[in-house]
Amino acid sequence: MKKIVLFLAVVTLSFSCSNDADDNDAMGSENRLVGTWVLTDLRIDSGVDSDDLDFAKEIVAFLQGIDCDLITFTFNEDGTVTSVDRASFISINVGMNGLDIPCPTESDTENSIWSLEGNQLTFINENLEEETITIAFEGDNTLIIAGEDIDAQNFTGAGAIFTRQ
Template sequence: MKKNILLLFLATVFIYSCSTDNTDDNDEMDGETSELVGTWVLTDLRTDDTVNNDDLNFAKQIIAFLQGTNCNLVTFTFNGDGTLASDNKVNFLSINLGAGGLDVPCPTESDMESSTWSLDGDQLTIVNGDMEEETITIIIENNTTLIIPGENIDENNYAGADAVFTRQ
């Protein structure tokens, strides 16, 4: 069950974050758009101190474990031309709990997707290959941390959690 919750969360983050639409044909990027350009790796799941959710805590542990093994579970590359490349290993996770504790080998396979994006203030609009458009609220901290609030992913299941991506 915990594996399914983690997979659902990370897959949702991937789906909402892996494609966008850049409607500006101008080659010049404004300051807010250029903040997002670069490669971002999922490095943490922040939870509100008041949230006591075992599934979110388990997902946080798995992400931390994989980061400790230099495994990049989800990676997004936002290009200045409005294109986005994503690399997502979530669907290939294998979580093993045994006498030795938690064992989560880094998946060797991944799903890759290309899409487009645009940013207006804190509103990231993503258009996937099927031309489905989603707009989510993001936070960029210190030009090195991208945060997607859980409420933007799934208001009922991820309230109080933030997917944290670090610029590489």
């Protein structure tokens, strides 16, 4: 369970994915990223067999089903970004009817600055260090973050799917 929450929390601090760079150049990359992005799914590669990743996918799907935005990024045209992360506050209750996962009412909010050249996103991380990662778009409204770029040991084969709101 700690790995799942860690994965979801790390997603808020790290954006990365490897994908075809040509996809990112179809429209101005900077303009393409501007807007609000919400974690809507976890995609697990078909060859990966991981109960932890499967459980994390179920948690995200359940929370989306009750209109709970677990992780949100808002990229502004002025180069600022705000992240709202509820992942650290997930509680799973076991009862007679099975698992209950209420939408967390608490969240961590972080503000930073960002720039994007092609598919290379640079931002200031939680340690106040500049970090550059690769992001990928799938169409105009989907941003995918590869798990192996977040934590290769635990999350290889998963992708965090963010949808533009």
